[in-house]
Amino acid sequence: MREGNALRYIFIVMAIALMAGGGWMAAGEWPKLGMTLLFLGLGIGGQNAKTWWDNRRPSLKLEGIREEEAELLAESYQKAITDYRYLEQARTQLKDRELVNQLGRMQHISRNMLSYLEKHPKKISAAQPFIDYYQDRAVGLVRKYQELEATELSTERVAELKTRMKTTLSGFDEAYAEQFERMLNDQMMTTDAELTVMEQHLDAHGISLERPANEVVMTRAEAKQQEPSMEGMRVSLEKETGIKLTNSGEVQSRKGSQPLYMGGGSRYSLIPPGEKPEVIRHKVLQSLLAIFLGTFGAHKFYQGKTFWGFLYAALFWTTIPTFVSIVEGIRYLVMPMDDFYVQYCREDDK
Known part of the structure; x- marks a missing residue:
């Protein structure tokens, strides 16, 4: 972790130096070289800012909780975040599409659960079975699957183990959802009680909430x-x-x-319901970067394709990147949402 932070600081200093030097050269006798350095600095700085944003430590509101308990809750939540990020990264590395899709379903529920816990940190203790067992076991199974996949062995024993791992993980999204519902149990019971009081109050004032006669209500057994x-x-x-x-x-x-x-x-x-606004944001921003700053590879830096970003910036004076990036920007705009999600938002499909 410390090495990663040190390397990030080095890149930040490098980005500042490139932008400062580039600005000075652009205002002087070397405008083309200065602009190249300036946008290289912007690209490196933007990539580091994106990395920092993706890996920032969530802020839990632990006011009113005893210090010792608050530390335990924060530690548990950080473990859940670390495991979530590991599984998210694993989705970009695994070759088995069926397993990648299953992890996507699990991560969708996990992301919603972690977001809920960030807003309601007192519920973290109720989420311990999810954090310490289900998500922890998911990380362990995926790590072992990756190790087997890396061997590139196709023996019967290896194939059997990989199949068993996928079969076991196939039930984890349902287990995740069950744990999420148990976390919400108190809240649902309170809401149910409030609704009962409201219904009785309305009934006392002569307002009927009876169901239509033709509506059939089945019991769980039915x-x-x-x-x-x-x-x-x-x-x-x-x-x-x-x-x-x-x-x-x-x-x-x-x-x-x-x-x-x-x-x-x-x-x-193909887009999970909770991710659609984020996909739209990426689509619009990526299109604008390609059309207006694509000459210097801004959209490539945004996509994390650093090599291509540097190449665009180095060749900006030929005007070739300008025409190519405008075409790419228009393509991003008119591309169907599902296609854009698979190609640019789903890391496993890149």
Whole structure:
């Protein structure tokens, strides 16, 4: 960690030096060289700023909690964040697309849970089974899977172990969701009690909240009995549309290569619901950088493609990067959201 911080500081100093020297040269007798150095400094500085933002330490509001307890909560939460980041990085390195998709479903729930815990740190103690068991075991299994994958062995024993690991992890998204619901149990019970009081209050004032006569309310047992017929409907839908429904409420294409989520109306999308605003932001920003600063490789630095960023900046005087980046910027703008998400937001598909 210290080595990483030291290296980051070196790059920050380098970026400042390049920008200062570039600005001085641009205002003097070497404008082209100065502009090149200036934008190289901006690119390095922007990349370090993005890295810092992605790895910043979340701030927990632990006021009103005893110091010892606050330290334990902060330590547990930091462990959860560290494990989450490891799994997120693993998604960019694994070759098995089925496992990558499963990790994506797990990470979507985990991200929402960690965001909730950041706002409600007192709930961290209730999340210990998730932090210390499920997410911890997920990290352990993924690390072992990566080690097996790195051997490039295709023996029967290795294939069996990898299959068992994927099968075990396939149930973790449901386990994550169950742990999240247990964390919310107190809140849901309080909300249920408040609703009961409100209903009684409205009823006392002659306001009826009775359900329509034609609405059928099934008990849990009755709903359980209906599962076979629902399964039949699911099979029928798969045959007619080529879309495969999963138990988690998502769908997959017939090939099962990508998880799909319900979008607007009846449209399915590859983008998880909570990530769509972020994808739109990336799409617009990347397009603007390519069109207006693409000559100097700004959009490539933003994508993390440092080599290409330097190459654009070094060749800016030829005007070739200018034309190429304008075309790229327009392409980003008109590209369908799902395609943009897969190509530029999903690290595993880059």
